[in-house]
Amino acid sequence: MKALFWFFALWASTALAQVHPAPCGTPTPTQLPFPEEIALQKMAAPPPYVFSIFVHILRNDDGSNAAMTDAVLAQNLQRMADFYRPHNICFTFVGRDFIDNTVWNTNYMTSEIGAMHAINPHSDAIDIYVHRDNFQGMGGNAYNIPSVFCSVAAPSSFNFEHEMGHCLGLWHTFETAAGAECPDGSNCATAGDQVCDTPADYGGSDSNNGPGCTHTGTQTINCNGGTFGYAPPTRNIMSYWWFCYSEFTAGQAVRMYNTINATAALQDRFTPQDRVISNATLLGEIAVGAQNSIRIGNIGGTGDVLMTAGAQGICNAGRFVQVEPGTRILPTGTNSVLLTINDLCEGLLFKGPLPVADRRPQTTTPVASGETLEAFPNPFSGRLRVRADLGQAVPTALRLFDLSGRLARELPCPAPAQGRFDETFDLPDLPPGVYLLQLQHSSGRLVCRVVKAE
Ligand SMILES: [Zn+2]
Known part of the structure; x- marks a missing residue:
């Protein structure tokens, strides 16, 4: 009898998995972060918050079958930035490279994140890995909440904004690790996603979709002394209604601010306001960003800068890049150093195409x-x-x-x-x-x- 039960349980879960391929493999949270802050809806430090991001494009062993072209990557990063900008969270692109590994590109197992993240990780930028195919039935994974790196599968590229949400502390709207959220809102601060302006959701609600992102499901839940139906947040980026993604709520923004303020590893990935590069010999990867300015050269008599750029480099500032007299930029061979400018929170993430030098190819x-x-x-x-x-x-x-x-x-x-x-x-x-x-x-x-x- 017991065996029969497990047979049906396995069959049911397999059937469910086929009906609802999971957009995201980010694991269930194992701790309840900052409940007192969430309950009080307070902020420790005000936004804007500007993060540096570095993108790793997976390719096959022979350098072919790149998971995403630069043009499509630019579209995806721009769309992600557009969802966050209304909440004063912005991004500086500091570069991308290739990681050449056929298995990680086309048949990735999330257990390999350690080995993959060991290749060219960044302590001053959020690393985003882009794979060619969905992996283990999933289109993305942030590996933890919060996190300083995440994976996105190219065919599920809507997950750029979703996985970044996990990185910055957001749970799924249908999460039950802290208990099921009652649709009457009575426990919204302590159950579900612990955000009160996202209505209660349930796993699989996205399969009950009618025209115009309407929910047609009839599932009910007994809670707070009553029986309630659901009106899930069908346009929310942390739901599984990926085909309707269009917003984060104000409450989710506060949740992200609180997470950022409580997480040193995220703060390490802030783009500095201004940046001075002086009295330095820069070899290999040059990947720096600044919200406002980058000044390069003999600043205050401390000494000139030599950029020998044996690999490709990007210096990306919000307002200006100033190169002082005496600075030498000497890329070797066919390498290059790109000095680029964008508007950060005030406008586009990129002016024109993605400012990508061909960064150091990685080989296994x-x-x-x-x-x-x-x-x-x-x-x-x-x-x-x-x-x-x-x-x-x-x-x-x-x-x-x-x-x-x-x-x-x-x-x-x-x-x-x-x-x-x-x-x-x-x-x-x-x-x-x-x-x-x-x-x-x-x-x-x-x-x-x-x-x-x-
Ligand atoms: Zn997710």
Whole structure:
């Protein structure tokens, strides 16, 4: 009998999962944060709050199949920012990179967050990971409430705003970890999502949807001495009515303010008001933002700045970026440093396209010592010479990818003697731009960046 019960319980939950694929895998909260503040609806420090965000785009091992293009990423970040801006929570984009891992891109298990977050994490920005496919039936996961990183699946990109809500302390409107919320509002401050201007909701309410985001369900709950039906918040971003997402409430904003004020790790990710970069040699990643200004150079006689940018860099300020005399910006090879400006809380997150330099590609395939891949001249115009030494390995493919991960050109694969080759390719009709030249071989791959000049 007991076995039969579990069979039906399993069958019922499986059937339910098929009817309602979960938009989000953020776990049930395990503690009740700041109940006294929520009950009093008070704020410790006033907004606006401006957070730096850094985005990691997952790609396959070979750099192909990018989870999202820069253009679509810009749309999603802009939409997220537009939902938060009315509540004086804003975002500074400080950059993005690629993480090349086919499994994490297309068949991600949320238990792998530790390994993934270990690659280029940011102590001064909220990290957002973008995967190609829904993972384990979910379109997003903030891993904890609150959190300083989250994942979003590209086909469920409405979860940018939803997972950020979890990061900043919001629970699902149908959450019952603190007890079920009574639709009469009698326990709204201590049960459900613990926010009083979001009506009581229940798991699966989104399956009872009529035209115009109306709720047609008839489920009732016995509470506070009566029996009540539901009028769930069908347009709320922390519900599962993702197809109707259009708002956070004032009460949710207060909840986020309280969470931010009680969470040092979130405060660490505030974008500073102004930023001075002086007397410094900056190597590798340069990813800084400022709400107002970034001044770079010999400030107050402390010394000049040298940016050697072996990786790509972004300095993104709300008002202006000022480069003092004496500053040297010397990107190596085809790297670059972008000095960009946006309006932050006052307007758009981006002026024009997403200000993305092609940031440091990450690879999970270690390069064997002694292997080399060179391409020159770089930048090139019509002809590109490629030289490689693979030791004992045999080349299997030579390809050019553009920066969104699309295959731009399949080159004839050389058949070298003793692992070395030196070939020249005519590419007069390849459009100008930055490309990744990828040499696949029998035991790994090598990548180098090349630029086709105008
Ligand atoms: Zn969620």
